Amino acid sequence: MWSRVRGWGGTAGGCRRLAGGLLAGPASGWEAAAGVARLEGRTRSKTQKLFSTSSVLSTEKDESTASKDSTTEMASKRQEGTPETPKQKLLDIIGNMKVEVSYRKKLQQLKTRETKKQATNKLEGPDGEGTVLQGTTEEIQRGRPLNPELVEAASAVASSLPLNKKQTESELLAQLRRHEETTDKQKKGGTINIRNVISEMAVKRQSPAQRGVRISNRIFLDLDEDGQKLKPGRLSPRSFDSRRSLKVGGRLNIFTKASPETENALKTVSSPTIWDLEFAKEIAAITAQPPRNGFEEMIQWTKEGILWEFPIDNEAGMEDDAEFHEHIFLEKHLEDFPKQGPIRHFMELVICGLSKNPYLSVKQKIEHIEWFQKYFEEKKEFLQEI
């Protein structure tokens, strides 16, 4: 029992180290996690506290519920359903960690708790597994090549399984190497499109070599498609249907996500065809509802241009881009005129009239004043004679 707990803790610790290392720099995260790993075995309550996944620990005997839990929790990140063989579990765990690593690289978010959860949730197999994983994850984290110890551990796992030993071992190691590759790649160049890496991995995991692994999970089998396997009649049992979920299962793997550049390139600028116009109309018609009250009707009318716009103000329809004070206070245009005398008086009357005239634009009014200015300028001599 204790060793089992330790096993979990070990993986969780390893996983945490992965996360922490990337987050807080290699040294500190590593140190803390190592501490956790050392501490973990002492008391059970402590373990629970540390990993905050007591639900899994308490329901460990009930494997089915636990695995169900895990499926729902893992749903978004996992490609397969619940695993059957311990080996498959192992592969899953590794796969999940991979995904987690890349996510962390990209998002740099604090999801440590989740990761832990996943790791602990997943580990329900025999004791050996846990220890091996502890080792492997450590190795991976440090970015070392696969050392003999690891290979030995993997073969130990393989021999503990009922299936083909050689195959299992090589698969395990292959998976570990692949994992390591990814880690290295991402360490070196942070510019790799993470999503592509993930999707690539997903494809690999469904490659024939992996498929050879016997998975009795029917969802996986079903989603493994190829058409022939899917006879409508065979897919009806309720127990199968009930496991269906939007969050579990694979994808079609036909498309790859386009990078933003190609997406932009694809957007060809062309004038909309009749198809586009009519489609837009059709879409707009979906949510076109008759107005529910008088105000909504007025909104509709305003949009159509029937109704005078709200709020009604004295600037509506003001097109010459001038304001009322420019229309009304025209004294400033009289500076070039004499300060007093009959001309001044006359001009004051003129601007008074202009300021009341709504039909002329400001420009026209100024032109009008300027005309008088020019006129009086021309007649200056005669005026002075008088």
Place this chain on the structure above:
Amino acid sequence: MAARRLRGSSWQQVVSLSRRCCFLGGRRENYRCSSSSTALGKTVDNSEVTQEEIVLPRKKTWDKLAVLQTLASTVNRDPTAAHYMFQDDPFLMPRNAANSRLFSLSKESGRNTAKYIIKQFPQYFDKTFAEPNVPCLMPETLTPQIEGVSEEALKERIHLRRVKDSVDLFDQLVQAGTPVSLETTNSLLDLLCFYGDGESTLEKEEEKEDLEEPGVKASEQKAPKRQFQRGSQSSGSRWRENNNAERIFKIMPERNAHSYCTMIRGMVKHGASAKAYDMYIDLLNERHKADVHTFNALITAVPYLKERFVERWELAKVFLNHMAQQEVQPNLLTFNAVLKTLRRCGGVGRSMSLLVIKEMEALDIEPSLATYDHLLFIFYRGVDLCPSGIISEVLDDIQKRSFTPQDPDDANFFATAMQACCDLKDIKLAYQLNKAMEKGDNWKFVDMDRLNAYWSKFFSLLCMMEQIDVVLKWYKEMSPSLFYPTPKNILDLLQALDAANHLEVIPSVWEDMKQLGFNRRQDLLEELLSLMSREQHPDEIQLAFAKCAEDIKAVHEQTGREQTPVEWTASALGHVALLFSRAGRTQDAWNMMEHFQQINRIPTDQVMDEFLNCAKQTNCPDEAIKLVKLAASLGLPSSQRLKSRTEKEFVLSEKQKKTLESIKSDSDSSDSDSDSDSDRD
């Protein structure tokens, strides 16, 4: 220290903020929109701003709808009133679903007629120019302005969507030997393919969404015939052999991908799926690439191309793979088309649809309501119901998001989902769905017709699963303002009332039934009467019931103008008589008893006993004797018992006693006698 510094900097921010606002306002920008966060973000260039002159905003620009929107948000739905669109005319308040549909259609068609007249006779609408001009009220210029045979003229005709004119002009151009540019020819093809070579009638395209027939889609699913699915796909015209589009396509000197694509889309739209597929093969042979819309069209055509489910899926997958090969990025509509095809792939659809959803997720394409609609249809419209896992996940997703219309099928979602909730008999899911529907602008996705279906399903489910108080609360809340109950809803409500032992509400339900125009429906009347007459109730309830019975009697006796009167059935008669008797209305009850004889039906023993009780209570020995007579004349075995009861329980005069005696003696030969008796009454 730190606090002081903070205060100092925030003061500076305020200053710069106000300056910025002024500055923006001076440029006549809508500075209300320049939220403080953007202004705060630019406090760095504080020192440069200080030199700027403070300019007062010349004009404050308001959103022209802001005031109205605020006001509109203060108006709530009045649960007792009909929809706003009916409130113009109190005489045209709809009373039931059929009425409301008819009236809304009439209103809309009136509008369309007015538009048609304006467009058809623009010459009569040249006098009233508004100041400022209101363009939407003025007739559009639909007559081509450019005369003569030229490509410009052709372009204009295409723009005005004059299908026939465009084709004629194109032919003239070709005959004259004038080359028409590829672009113009393509847009002509667009036009022809969109309208399927039929004339573009303006009304057809301007149909409002609440005029759409949802039945079109239903029939579409039932006819997966290969090529000759006449009238099954879209309501538009069918693709004819060698029509103008095909002809022009053939004589085109050069064709590009667009020419092929538009042909394929047109063929799919107008039901020539096999031709579309051949055209696609041609396109591939010419080493062109199809665009995403064309693939979407092809995927929707898959069910018409293949019969077997697996083959359909394989073909859809072929198209998807071609897309990937041709580097065409799929969009939301692609996956919706795939799911729509999977709707018609039986069990294959169930397993594959989830893969499709995952693929969308992987490509960061957010599902629209149509996506969920297809998904729910695939999982919950089969013979065997799936467990509620998928739908609850879907609803969880929907609650988290707000939706904009993206796919024409988006409108179906809420009705489909409610149907699924109904089939699953899961009231919690229904509540969840309803909450999602009322969130934000989601309600807009449900048009008038679907709204009625949606609410009536919801209401039936409520009747089935909820406490009667809750049901009645909902009923009051939504009955005339949100939907008009169907007869089935009323039946459900009656059953719910029965189950909860709340029969005293029946009279008000009857009032509603009259309002809804269901007072002539036999099944409802029978149910109502049998519920009312099943047990003895307190007096006041009995009186109210008797009033309902009177109404129902009136319905049966009404000789309307063109309506045939509702036929009495024996049970209805018996129930009405019973209700009258229990309310102590002996004379009314007797009238009903007489009806039995008129329509040659036999009252049950219970009815006659109750009538006798009533006669006894109201002290009407005459009626009792009449009943005995009636029973005897109908030759009922109970007549003897009734007679002895009458003798025992009533205080009879000598004459009455004699009459009673005489009934016995000529019971077997008194048919004519009793007939004349009843005639005398």
